[in-house]
Each structure stands twice: as C-alpha cells, then as structure tokens.
Amino acid sequence: xxxxxxxxxxxxxxxxxxxxxxxxxxxxxxxxxxxxxxxxxxxxxxxxxxxxxxxxxxxxxxxxxxxxxxxxxxxxxxxxxxxxxxxxxxxxxxxxxxxxxxxxxxxxxxxxxxxxxxxxxxxxxxxxxxxxxxxxxxxxxxxxxxxxxxxxxxxxxxxxxxxxxxxxxxxxxxxxxxxxxxxxxxxxxxxxxxxxxxxxxxxxxxxxxxxxxxxxxxxxxxxxxxxxxxxxxxxxxxxxxxxxxxxxxxxxxxxxxxxxxxxxxxxxxxxxxxxxxxxxxxxxxxxxxxxxxxxxxxxxxxxxxxxxxxxxxxxxxxxxxxxxxxxxxxxxxxxxxxxxxxxxxxxxxxxxxxxxxxxxxxxxxxxxxxxxxxxxxxxxxxxxxxxxxxxxxxxxxxxxxxxxxxxxxxxxxxxxxxxxxxxxxxxxxxxxxxxxxxxxxxxxxxxxxxxxxxxxxxxxxxxxxxxxxxxxxxxxxxxxxxxxxxxxxxxxxxxxxxxxxxxxxxxxxxxxxxxxxxxxxxxxxxxxxxxxxxxxxxxxxxxxxxxxxxxxxxxxxxxxxxxxxxxxxxxxxxxxxxxxxxxxxxxxxxxxxxxxxxxxxxxxxxxxxxxxxxxxxxxxxxxxxxxxxxxxxxxxxxxxxxxxxxxxxxxxxxxxxxxxxxxxxxxxxxxxxxxxxxxxxxxxxxxxxxxxxxxxxxxxxxxxxxxxxxxxxxxxxxxxxxxxxxxxx
Numbered sequence: 001x002x003x004x005x006x007x008x009x010x011x012x013x014x015x016x017x018x019x020x021x022x023x024x025x026x027x028x029x030x031x032x033x034x035x036x037x038x039x040x041x042x043x044x045x046x047x048x049x050x051x052x053x054x055x056x057x058x059x060x061x062x063x064x065x066x067x068x069x070x071x072x073x074x075x076x077x078x079x080x081x082x083x084x085x086x087x088x089x090x091x092x093x094x095x096x097x098x099x100x101x102x103x104x105x106x107x108x109x110x111x112x113x114x115x116x117x118x119x120x121x122x123x124x125x126x127x128x129x130x131x132x133x134x135x136x137x138x139x140x141x142x143x144x145x146x147x148x149x150x151x152x153x154x155x156x157x158x159x160x161x162x163x164x165x166x167x168x169x170x171x172x173x174x175x176x177x178x179x180x181x182x183x184x185x186x187x188x189x190x191x192x193x194x195x196x197x198x199x200x201x202x203x204x205x206x207x208x209x210x211x212x213x214x215x216x217x218x219x220x221x222x223x224x225x226x227x228x229x230x231x232x233x234x235x236x237x238x239x240x241x242x243x244x245x246x247x248x249x250x251x252x253x254x255x256x257x258x259x260x261x262x263x264x265x266x267x268x269x270x271x272x273x274x275x276x277x278x279x280x281x282x283x284x285x286x287x288x289x290x291x292x293x294x295x296x297x298x299x300x301x302x303x304x305x306x307x308x309x310x311x312x313x314x315x316x317x318x319x320x321x322x323x324x325x326x327x328x329x330x331x332x333x334x335x336x337x338x339x340x341x342x343x344x345x346x347x348x349x350x351x352x353x354x355x356x357x358x359x360x361x362x363x364x365x366x367x368x369x370x371x372x373x374x375x376x377x378x379x380x381x382x383x384x385x386x387x388x389x390x391x392x393x394x395x396x397x398x399x400x401x402x403x404x405x406x407x408x409x410x411x412x413x414x415x416x417x418x419x420x421x422x423x424x425x426x427x428x429x430x431x432x433x434x435x436x437x438x439x440x441x442x443x444x445x446x447x448x449x450x451x452x453x454x455x456x457x458x459x460x461x462x463x464x465x466x467x468x469x470x471x472x473x474x475x476x477x478x479x480x481x482x483x484x485x486x487x488x489x490x491x492x493x494x495x496x497x498x499x500x501x502x503x504x505x506x507x508x509x510x511x512x513x514x515x516x517x518x519x520x521x522x523x524x525x526x527x528x529x530x531x532x533x534x535x536x537x538x539x540x541x542x543x544x545x546x547x548x549x550x551x552x553x554x555x556x557x558x559x560x561x562x563x564x565x566x567x568x569x570x571x572x573x574x575x576x577x578x579x580x581x582x583x584x585x586x587x588x589x590x591x592x593x594x595x596x597x598x599x600x601x602x603x604x605x606x607x608x609x610x611x612x613x614x615x616x617x618x619x620x621x622x623x624x625x626x627x628x629x630x631x632x633x634x635x636x637x638x639x640x641x642x643x644x645x646x647x648x649x650x651x652x653x654x655x656x657x658x659x660x661x662x663x664x665x666x667x668x669x670x671x672x673x674x675x676x677x678x679x680x681x682x683x684x685x686x687x688x689x690x691x692x693x694x695x696x697x698x699x700x701x702x703x704x705x706x707x708x709x710x711x712x713x714x715x716x717x718x719x720x721x722x723x724x725x726x727x728x729x
Contacts, residue, residue, distance in 0.1 A: 002072045006065060007224055011041060014068050018075060025078045030071060037067055065228050066190075070150060073187040077149060088348070088456045089186065093147040100144050102158040106165075108137045113167030131360050138175055142349035145179040151191040159195050163203050170204040171354040177207045178352035178443075181214030185463055188222050190229060197235050201243070206354060209439040212246075213253050213447070216479070221466050223476040233478055240481035245436070250479075251488045252437045253444070255495060258471045259329050260448045261464055262499065267334040328441055330448065332386060339393035340453045351450040352443075355381065355391040362395050369398065387445030470501035472508060483511055490523075497530055506530035514545070521550035525559075532563050539563045540572075554580065561593065570601035588617055595627060604631040622648060630660065634705075638668045649677075655684035659698055666719070667709035675719065679726040686727070696720065 002021070005014040015038050022030045041064055047054055054060075084090045112134045148155075159180070163173050177199050180192045196218070199211035219226060219236075226232055239246050259266075344350050344361050357365055357378070366374055377398070381391050451462040467475055472492070473482035483489055493508035509527040514520060528542030543560035550556060561576035577594035581587065591614050598607035608631050614624040625648055632641035645661035653661075658681030665674035678699075685695040703716055 002075075003069070003225075006068045006072065009065070011064065011068065014072070015041070018068070018071055021075045021079065022071075025075065025082060027075075027078055030074055030078070033067075034071055037064060037071070040064065062228060062230070069188070069225060069228070073189075074149065077187055087459045089147055089459070092143045092348070096140065096144055096147070100140060102141075102144070102155055102162075105137060105141045105144065106158055106162050109134075109141070109162065109172055110165055110167045112137070113165070113169060117167075128360075135360050138172060139347060139349050142175060142179040142352075145176070146183045146186070146348070148183060150187070150189045151195075153191065156191040156195050160198050160202075163199055163207065170206055171356060173199070173203060173207040174210055174354050175349065175352060177203070177210045177214065179349070181210070181218070182348075182352075184214065184218050185221070185461065188218075188225060190232070193218060193232065194235070197239065201239065205434075205436055206439045209249070209253075209436050210443045212249055213257075213440055213443055216250060216253055216257070217447075217463050217466075219476045219478045220471070221463055223478070226476075226478055236478050237481055240484070247482055247485045247488055249436060249440070250482055251485075251492055253440050254471045254473070254482075254492065256328055256437075256441050256444045257464075258496070258499065258501075260444050261467075261471065263330045263333050263448060266329045266331060330445055332390060333445075333449070336386070336390040336393050336449070337453055339397055340389070340449070342393065342396045344392060344396065345389070346455070348450070348454070350392070351389050351454060352446055353388060353392070355388040357381070357395070359392075361392075362399070365395055365399065387442050387449060389446050389449055470496050470499070470504040472496070472504045474504075474507055474511070486512060494526070497526060500533070502530040502533035503536075506534060506536065514542075519549055521546045521553070521556070524549065525553075525556055528563070529559065532559065532566065535566075537567050540567055540569065554583075561597075565593070565597060565600075570597040573597040574601065574603075586617060588614060591617075592623070595624075599627065599631065602634075604634045607631050608635070626657070626660075629664075633660065633664050633667070636667075638664055642668065649680075653680075653684070655681045655688065655695060656698065657681075658684060659695070659702070663702065663706060666706065666711060675722055675726060678719065678723045682723050682727055692724075692727075 002014050002017045005011075005017065015034065018034055019031075022034055040060070044054075044057060044060060044064075047057070080087075081090055081093065084094075112130060115130060145159075151159075159176065162168055162176055177196065180195055183189065184192050184196075193215070196211040196214045200208050200215060202208075203211060350361075353359070369377065377395075381394070386394065448464060451457055451460060451464060454460070473479040473489075489508055489512060493505045493512075496502075496505035496508065506527060509523065509530060512523060514523045514527055517523060524542050524546035528539050528546055531537075531539035531542055540560070540563045543556060543563050546556045547553070547560055557576050557579050561573045561580070564570070564573035564576060574594050574597040577590050577597065580590045581594070584590065591610055595607045595610040595614065598604070598610065608628065611624050611628045611631065614621070615628065618624065625644060629641050629644040629648065632638075632644060641664045642661065645657060645664055648657050649661055658677050662674045662677035662681060665671075665677055682692050682695045686692055699716065699720060703713055706716060
C-alpha cells in the first residue's frame with residue numbers, strides 16, 4: 001500500500017503510513033530519516049506555493065521519491081525481522097556470527113586465494129582444512145549478502161574489489177553475483193543493482209553473464225519503480241551503446257528465460273508424448289538420464305516392413321526432442337527434480353554454486369571412481385546440457401550407487417569409450433570451453449530449479465511468475481534500447497511466434513514499422529498471422545497489405561480468406577477463394593469454403609452451382625447435400641428442398657436434418673407432414689441429449705427464417721406443443 005502511494009506520487013499519504021509502520025519498529029534512525037524527509041518536502045512545497053523558482057526542485061523531488069521507496073523497503077524488512085516468524089530469511093540472518101561484514105569476508109577469500117597458489121600437496125590435511133574454511137566463508141558471504149540491508153557505498157566498493165581481485169576465484173565471484181541478485185529479489189537496492197552492472201562490464205565471463213541475467217530479471221520485476229532512477233536508465237543506455245555484445249547477450253538471455261518459463265510444458269510433452277513414443281519402439285530403454293539404444297544387431301533380426309510407419313513416428317519424436325535440446329529447452333528438469341533431496345541442497349547457496357568436481361561435499365569423487373569411467377563422467381559433466389545443480393545431483397547419485405550396480409554402470413560406460421567416434425567426442429568434451437550463452441543458460445536453469453524445487457520455495461517470490469505471457473523488451477521501460485537492433489527484434493519476434501506467444505510477437509513485429517518498409521511482404525505476413533492467431537481484427541488489413549506486395553502467394557490468399565471469414569467479411573473471403581480456384585478449380589476444400597462464405601453472405605443462388613460441383617466431385621459427402629437443401633429452402637425452391645432433405649433423412653438423419661425437413665414442409669403448407677418430421681427431430685434430440693431443450697432452442701433460433709414464409713412466433717409455439725403431444729403418444 002505504501003509503495004502504491006509512492007508510485008502514484010501521494011507522498012504525504014506515503015509518509016503518514018510510513019510513520020505508523022516505523023513507530024512500531026522503534027527504529028530511531030529510520031524515524032529520524034523520515035522526519036528529515038518530511039521537513040525537506042515541507043520546505044519544497046512552501047517554495048512552490050510562494051512562487052519561488054528552484055531549478056533543483058525536480059531532482060530534489062526525485063530524490064525524495066527514491067528515499068521514500070528506500071524507507072519503505074527498510075521498514076518492511078525491519079517488520080519482517082521483528083516478527084521473526086521463523087522463515088528462512090530470518091533464520092539465516094540470525095545464524096550469522098556477530099560482526100560479519102563484507103570486508104572480513106573479502107580478506108578471508110583473498111587469503112585462501114593466495115594460499116591456493118602455493119605449491120603444496122593437494123591431498124594434505126592442511127589443504128583439506130583450508131578448503132573447508134573456504135567453503136564456510138562462501139556460505140557466510142552468501143547468507144550475509146542475501147539478508148543484508150541496503151548497501152552503503154563502502155559495501156559496493158568492497159564487492160567491486162572482490163570482483164577485481166586476482167586472488168579470488170571466478171567461481172567465488174559468480175556466487176557473489178548470485179547472492180546479490182537473490183537479495184535484490186527480496187528488496188530493491190540500487191547499489192546492489194549498480195554492482196551487477198559493474199560485474200557485467202568488468203567481471204569474468206561466468207560472473208558477467210550471471211550479472212546480466214540478474215539485471216534483466218530485476219529490471220522486469222521493478223519496472224515501475226526503476227523509472228524513478230535516471231542513473232540506472234543512463235547506465236543501461238551507456239552499456240547498450242558501448243558494449244557490442246550487450247544486445248546479443250540480452251536477447252540470448254530473454255530467449256533462455258522464455259524457454260525456462262515454458263519448462264512445465266516441455267516436461268509434460270516429454271512425459272506424455274515423446275518418451276512414451278520412444279519407449280514403444282522397443283529400440284531404446286530408459287536410463288536415469290536419457291535413453292540407451294539397444295544393440296543394433298538385435299534390431300536387424302526379422303524386421304517387419306509394416307513397422308516403417310511407427311519408425312517414422314519414432315524418428316519424428318527423436319527429432320523433436322533433439323530440437324528442444326538444441327534450442328535450449330530444459331528437457332532434464334523432470335529427471336533431476338527427483339534428485340534434489342541430498343543434504344547439500346539444504347543450503348540455499350549450493351543451488352547457485354558453479355559446478356566443481358573437487359568441491360568438499362563430493363569428497364574424493366575422482367579417486368572413488370575407476371579410471372575407466374572418469375573420462376566419460378567428465379565428458380558428460382562438461383558437454384551435457386545440465387545445470388550446475390544437476391551436475392552435483394548426478395555426482396551424488398553416482399556416489400550412492402555401490403556394488404554390482406556401480407560395476408555394471410562402469411562397464412557399460414567404459415564400453416562406450418571403446419567406440420572410436422564416441423571416444424573422440426568425449427575426449428573433445430573434456431577440453432570444451434563454455435561460451436557466454438552456456439553460462440547464462442546453466443544459471444537460468446539453476447534459478448528455475450531453486451524457485452521451483454527448493455524445500456522452502458513457498459517463502460520466496462518466484463521471479464519466473466513476474467510476467468503474464470512472454471518475456472520481451474517491451475515489458476520493461478529500461479529494456480527499450482534492445483528495440484534498436486532490427487535484426488535481433490525480428491529474430492526474437494519469430495522465436496515468440498514459433499512458441500505461440502502471438503500477441504507479444506505481433507507487438508514486436510509492429511515495432512519494425514512494416515508500413516515504412518518497402519517490399520517486405522514477409523513482415524506483413526508474419527504480423528498478420530500473429531494478429532489472426534490472437535483474434536485481432538487487424539489481421540485482415542495486414543494480409544491485404546502482404547497480398548498487395550506479393551499477389552501470387554497462395555499462403556497469403558488462403559490466410560486472407562480465413563481472416564475475412566473470421567471477422568465477417570464474407571464477400572472478400574469468397575473473392576479470395578475465387579482467386580485460389582483459378583489455379584486449382586477442383587479443390588474441394590476451396591469450393592466448400594467459398595460456398596460457406598456465399599451462404600453466410602445470404603448469396604444462396606450463387607452458392608448452388610458451387611455446391612452442385614462439390615456434390616459431383618464427392619458424391620459420398622452428405623455435407624454438400626445438406627448445404628444444397630438449405631440453399632433450396634432459402635431460395636423458395638421448396639419441392640426440390642423437400643426431395644433433397646428426404647433423401648438425406650433416409651440415409652441416416654440428424655435431429656437438425658429432420659427439423660429442416662419440417663421447415664420445408666411447413667413452408668409448403670404441409671402441416672401434418674411437418675409435425676411428423678419435427679417429431680422425429682425432437683425424438684432424436686431426446687435420445688441423444690436426454691431432453692428436448694436443444695431442439696426447442698433450434699426452433700426458436702430459426703423463427704426469423706420461418707417468418708419469411710408467414711409463420712409467426714405464436715404459430716411456431718403451438719407447433720412445438722403439438723410436437724410434444726405427438727411425442728407423448
């Protein structure tokens with residue numbers, strides 16, 4: 001409520017509510033800060049009322065708004081800590097040793113880094129103790145920053161010094177960036193956000209990409225508030241102009257965030273469609289982390305040629321799974337979600353640790369597994385599409401397997417290494433250097449897993465739920481600079497279109513100003529398609545524009561026809577189908593659609609020859625016959641209509657067929673026969689639906705049509721009663 005008042009610039013009301021909340025905390029410093037802000041605001045208002053011109057008034061007002069937001073967050077955090085309901089945030093804060101600060105943590109990490117550079121036996125007890133101390137320091141750093149109040153300038157400077165230190169490992173700085181981001185998800189802290197910008201520009205690749213993921217997610221979460229911080233807007237503009245890879249990195253991250261947002265859909269597809277089809281083939285068996293192909297020699301024995309159809313379906317599903325993996329979809333979330341119960345994941349920090357096979361929690365992992373299997377394991381860990389937390393899960397799972405099962409797995413994996421081609425792939429995988437997009441993808445996977453799988457996840461506000469619909473630069477003002485790169489906007493719009501986010505894709509296509517681009521029919525086609533898929537009437541005009549630029553496109557004409565039908569322009573739709581029929585005169589689909597449009601436009605006479613042609617081309621179809629009969633009724637050719645409907649009814653009629661026959665007979669003055677036909681229709685409805693309600697509604701809906709034959713509503717109501725008596729008998 002306070003934040004809402006500040007956003008609406010109701011500063012007096014915001015100060016009033018803040019005062020009441022701060023009074024409950026008994027925080028004298030915060031009380032004094034609020035009182036000083038109120039006095040400053042009073043003086044500012046007095047100057048305004050007295051007509052005093054102050055060139056600094058706008059910037060001063062902006063600072064007061066920023067300060068109000070800051071006090072609101074401080075009061076909210078203070079209230080949370082005072083209530084201490086036992087949530088993870090308060091428990092973590094209370095567990096920190098007295099006197100914990102960033103400078104001490106910085107010193108400890110630097111000391112460890114310096115000591116690690118000395119040539120000592122890595123297996124010595126002293127080194128192991130030092131690693132344990134380092135692990136405790138990292139956990140302390142993570143917990144301290146996550147639960148910290150708003151940073152001072154000295155806090156930010158210390159964090160930047162850690163980032164630039166030659167003695168602090170890249171992985172440690174990646175954790176530093178992650179905990180600053182997690183803290184920002186709790187409360188907006190401009191200095192922490194500025195630190196993320198610093199990390200993106202100056203940090204190592206893993207820290208830089210994590211920082212940019214955080215920047216984008218925080219900008220989306222706090223879009224409304226960040227409009228009040230021109231320094232952040234300026235920083236975004238500067239990076240966008242100066243950093244050549246910024247926009248490419250940002251669009252990669254937006255794509256990965258969108259793919260993660262669709263993880264539940266992907267896993268449902270894997271579980272319900274792709275995996276069952278693969279398993280049905282009998283050519284694969286499922287293992288813990290994928291599929292293992294059964295010996296090819298066995299699959300060649302007595303193959304049945306009739307299997308080719310199922311084989312093509314299998315290939316289609318395998319190709320679909322491969323495509324999902326290639327585009328970065330999180331296809332292993334379902335598998336690894338079952339492996340997050342290890343004690344390692346009780347610490348929040350561990351969900352964000354870059355994978356390190358030498359981490360103390362894994363013990364002597366390399367020594368505990370045979371030299372035959374380790375190259376394979378390392379290759380999987382380096383080249384596999386897994387998140388960091390998944391890699392830890394994988395290692396914990398392997399360590400938990402013992403005896404015969406471990407031996408069988410070792411032998412099977414070792415056999416795979418004997419294959420020369422596979423061996424080459426795994427050998428290269430060990431030396432693969434991750435790219436920027438690999439770091440951001442793995443980090444987003446880690447974030448998604450934490451917010452959806454962590455034991456106490458309900459205590460966190462899931463940032464993947466911050467948006468309805470798709471991630472796009474248009475969802476946050478500060479991402480506006482991403483719209484300057486036409487190629488990237490086009491590619492991302494096409495990606496969203498492929499993922500069926502048609503409304504968001506259409507807005508991106510719109511931003512490319514198709515009206516100002518000469519001869520770009522394809523852009524108009526894509527815009528029209530997205531409009532049509534999102535039921536936007538602008539689709540028709542967009543198709544017409546595409547058609548004018550590329551008039552011979554069958555795709556455009558057929559979609560223009562469909563859009564015209566959708567939005568009630570049946571005359572234009574019929575014209576489009578005429579154009580399509582010029583090159584394919586016997587196309588039944590086009591003929592049917594044309595006749596439907598003519599009937600919808602009440603052009604029954606013109607529809608009849610089209611329908612007779614359909615009937616000639618496809619004599620078995622009763623659809624054309626029904627439409628012919630209806631057109632005959634509407635053109636008052638009652639004898640032919642009756643004859644046609646009677647033919648239909650002898651072949652197996654629906655309730656609607658009997659009703660329409662009744663209309664024809666009634667219009668011809670054959671009341672008794674009409675009632676008999678209506679009675680058959682009502683009985684058919686009762687048999688199908690259990691009651692006559694739908695039949696009554698159908699008759700009432702056709703009242704206007706019957707009025708053309710001088711049959712009024714009273715007479716129609718009496719006929720319905722007569723039908724009911726007939727049904728009783």
